[in-house]
Amino acid sequence: MNVIEIKNLTKYYGKARGVIDVSIEVEQGEVFGFIGPNGAGKSTTIRTLLGLIYPTSGSARIFGKSCTTNPEVREDVGYLPSEVFYYDGMRVIDLLRYSASFYRKDCTKRINELAEIMDLDLKRRIDDLSFGNKKKVGIVQGLLHGPKLIILDEPTTGLDPLMQQTFFDLIDSENKKGATVFLSSHILREVQKMCERVALIKDGRIIKLERMSALQENNFKRIKVEGLSNLDKTIFDMPGVSKLENGGKTASFLYRGDINNVIRKLAQTEVSNLSIDEPDLEEVFMHYYSKDG
Amino acid sequence: MNMYLHELKSLRKSTIIWVCAMIAIALVYLSLYPAIYRDGAHFKDMLAGYPASIRAMLGVTVDSVTSPLGFYSMILAFVVLCGGVQAMNLGMTILSKETRERTADFLLVKPVSRAAIVTAKVLAALTVLLVTDVLYYAVASTIASMVKQSSYSGGLFFMINLTLFFVQLIFFAIGAVVSVFFDRLRSVLPVSLGTVFGCYIVGALVAAGKDDWARFISPFRYFDYSYIIQNSRYETPYLITGAVIVVTAVVTCYFVFARKDIHAVS
Numbered sequence: 001m002n003v004i005e006i007k008n009l010t011k012y013y014g015k016a017r018g019v020i021d022v023s024i025e026v027e028q029g030e031v032f033g034f035i036g037p038n039g040a041g042k043s044t045t046i047r048t049l050l051g052l053i054y055p056t057s058g059s060a061r062i063f064g065k066s067c068t069t070n071p072e073v074r075e076d077v078g079y080l081p082s083e084v085f086y087y088d089g090m091r092v093i094d095l096l097r098y099s100a101s102f103y104r105k106d107c108t109k110r111i112n113e114l115a116e117i118m119d120l121d122l123k124r125r126i127d128d129l130s131f132g133n134k135k136k137v138g139i140v141q142g143l144l145h146g147p148k149l150i151i152l153d154e155p156t157t158g159l160d161p162l163m164q165q166t167f168f169d170l171i172d173s174e175n176k177k178g179a180t181v182f183l184s185s186h187i188l189r190e191v192q193k194m195c196e197r198v199a200l201i202k203d204g205r206i207i208k209l210e211r212m213s214a215l216q217e218n219n220f221k222r223i224k225v226e227g228l229s230n231l232d233k234t235i236f237d238m239p240g241v242s243k244l245e246n247g248g249k250t251a252s253f254l255y256r257g258d259i260n261n262v263i264r265k266l267a268q269t270e271v272s273n274l275s276i277d278e279p280d281l282e283e284v285f286m287h288y289y290s291k292d293g
Numbered sequence: 294m295n296m297y298l299h300e301l302k303s304l305r306k307s308t309i310i311w312v313c314a315m316i317a318i319a320l321v322y323l324s325l326y327p328a329i330y331r332d333g334a335h336f337k338d339m340l341a342g343y344p345a346s347i348r349a350m351l352g353v354t355v356d357s358v359t360s361p362l363g364f365y366s367m368i369l370a371f372v373v374l375c376g377g378v379q380a381m382n383l384g385m386t387i388l389s390k391e392t393r394e395r396t397a398d399f400l401l402v403k404p405v406s407r408a409a410i411v412t413a414k415v416l417a418a419l420t421v422l423l424v425t426d427v428l429y430y431a432v433a434s435t436i437a438s439m440v441k442q443s444s445y446s447g448g449l450f451f452m453i454n455l456t457l458f459f460v461q462l463i464f465f466a467i468g469a470v471v472s473v474f475f476d477r478l479r480s481v482l483p484v485s486l487g488t489v490f491g492c493y494i495v496g497a498l499v500a501a502g503k504d505d506w507a508r509f510i511s512p513f514r515y516f517d518y519s520y521i522i523q524n525s526r527y528e529t530p531y532l533i534t535g536a537v538i539v540v541t542a543v544v545t546c547y548f549v550f551a552r553k554d555i556h557a558v559s
Contacts, residue, residue: 013554043557050402053554075404081557085395087303101295102403141399 001064003028003149003180004049008058011044018044020204021058026182026197031175033195033212034184041204042184043082046153049182050079062149075103078147082154084138086126092137093122096144103145114140117170118163132158139167143174150174151182156190168194188278221259224252225266226273235265296400296410300387300417308421311379312428315372319433322368323440326361330442333359346498354519361445365437366453366518372429373460373513374493380422380461381485384468387414388550389476397555407551415543418465426458449522456516456527463512463535464489466542473549509534 004026011018019041026032036042047053049060051067051074059066065073086095093111100107115122118136126137135158142150150171156164171194175181185191191198192212200208225231227249236244240257249272255262259276266274329336340348340355348355357363388411391397400410434450468485478484496511508514508531515531 047555047557052397052401053556054552071406071409072404074402077402079398079402081398083395084398086399087394087396089303098295098299099399099403102405 001028002026003030003063004032004182005061005064006045006049006059007061009045009048009055009060010057011041011048011053012056017041017204018053018056019048019201022201022204022206023058024199024206024209026180028180029175029178030197031171031181031183031195033191033198034182034201035186035188035191035198036201037186040201042186042201043153044204045201046079046151046182046184050074050077050151075145076148078142078145078150080138080142080150080152080155082157084134084141086134086137088127090126091122092120092124092126092129095126095137096122096141099141100144105145107144107146110146111140111144114143114170117166119166132160132163135159136163139170143170147179149180149182151184153184154186155183156185156187220278221255222252222277223255223262224250224273224275224277225271226250228270228272231269235269238262238265294413296405296413297417297420300414301420304383304417304421308425311375312425315375315425315429316432318371318375319368319429320436322371323365323433323436326364326440327442329364330359357519357522361437361441361443362449362453362522363519365433365450366522369453369457369518370513372433373457374489376425376429376457376461377464377489377493377513378485379425381464381468381489382481383418383421384465384470385472385478385481385485386468387418387472388469388546389472389478389481392476392555393479398557401555408547411547411550415469415546418469422458422461422465426454426461429457430454449525452525452527453516453518453521456518456521459516459532459535460512462539463515466539469546470542470549473546473553476553512538 002025004024006022006024009022010020022041022045024032024034024045034042034045044053045060048055049062049067051071054068062077063073067074090098092115096107096111100111111122114120118139120133120136120140124133126134129137135155139155142152152171155171156167159167168190171181171183181194183191183194195212197209197211199206230248231246231251233246236246236251236253238261240255240261242254242256244251244253337355337358340353340358343353353367354363358367386393391400401407430451433454434447437445437450464485467488468481471484471488472478472481492511493513496508496513499507499510499514512535515535516527520528
């Protein structure tokens with residue numbers, strides 16, 4: 001059974017575009033990535049899915065039911081919004097207990113476990129917490145009832161790299177226990193690490209939906225080289241190189257293919273600096289636009 | 294039940310402050326009563342010198358102002374004004390605070406229907422208003438019986454105090470229905486203060502002429518204390534109007550809140 005079924009979902013805010021004709025199906029146990037730049041419609045899709053906003057047309061279902069007509073399906077959903085805000089004057093533990101009171105199970109043990117993992121002090125007042133620590137409260141809050149579907153909207157903003165790793169390990173273990181994960185992000189790396197399938201959204205439309213492995217084959221790197229002396233143009237004359245900008249000592253290009261080939265080529269020349277980065281999302285999208293005509 | 298208790302808890306502090314303010318009004322004015330009673334003739338002369346609209350605004354009826362209930366109803370007008378602001382504030386914040394304080398992403402993804410949320414919140418608000426009024430009534434009736442210079446009917450005292458709750462219900466409902474349409478208001482106090490004081494002043498001005506039709510404009514004029522004291526009952530048309538406002542507003546809240554889009558934090 002599909003855990004998430006979004007069919008021809010269209011949402012307009014008055015005349016402003018939210019999403020147009022979005023269709024996504026996520027199977028049980030899958031880790032599904034949803035990437036796109038800011039304002040592409042990721043949050044609109046998620047909020048419709050959760051029943052926070054109503055679709056203009058089409059449908060969004062969880063476990064076969066719509067959240068607006070069957071709010072009880074949210075019993076099995078854990079949601080981590082991109083920015084977390086909580087009631088003033090509450091301690092962390094009060095908030096978590098309040099959150100747990102909505103679910104028909106005892107979550108006390110799980111709260112303590114999760115707080116331990118995320119290194120969260122339960123006795124602090126939420127007002128006094130830093131942004132990152134509030135995010136941790138959000139993570140514990142979203143997972144304390146052992147949801148079968150975890151929906152994450154830009155989950156790692158505000159977390160330090162160590163905590164990000166801890167967080168992804170946590171999500172991974174939830175997934176191994178059977179939870180389905182829907183991960184929305186504008187950071188390609190996060191999605192690449194976790195997800196089996198991925199949908200790319202831009203300007204409200206899904207422009208690509210494919211397996212991560214397929215996407216990986218199209219894995220672009222943005223390479224920048226600085227040479228000790230002027231770089232010879234011919235060393236970049238090899239398959240997989242595109243968008244070459246060569247300006248004397250420095251060169252910058254996109255590379256797609258076996259990374260060893262380019263390293264061997266670069267080893268033939270004296271290099272003073274080298275950086276290999278993920279291309280930003282825009283470049284990946286541009287690639288898909290050109291490929292799809 | 295959990296949402297109801299959570300709301301009550303979060304409203305605790307403000308409720309205590311409102312109750313104290315209302316009791317303070319009653320205490321200050323009632324403590325003046327023995328002195329005013331002794332000097333009744335002068336006091337009446339002074340009030341008679343005021344323009345009729347000012348007297349109406351202050352809720353003063355010159356003939357009965359030195360009787361216990363007459364004097365108390367003058368005070369009650371101020372208490373009701375205060376209670377009206379409390380109720381309208383409560384109505385405006387109770388549903389909209391989730392969007393304003395950006396906690397909607399917490400509460401509205403829980404496995405509860407929007408209708409259940411409205412119910413819990415409305416019940417919590419009604420509880421707060423009831424608690425406020427019961428506490429106020431207990432203290433005010435104690436003070437009144439201490440300062441009285443002649444006997445008065447406890448039943449009538451209760452009846453005129455009950456109008457506090459009625460007026461609060463109306464303003465609560467108005468506040469709630471305003472908030473579901475304008476939930477992006479940054480601050481609710483100016484709106485509720487403005488509406489309640491506006492109603493009070495308009496009510497005082499139009500009611501000076503005693504035109505029955507004009508009294509429908511301001512909830513403060515739905516309950517005429519001298520009428521209640523003389524007839525031992527409320528005026529049915531106004532009671533019905535009040536009930537219609539409350540029911541319509543609350544039903545509208547359910548419909549609008551259930552269908553509205555909860556926008557992302559921006």
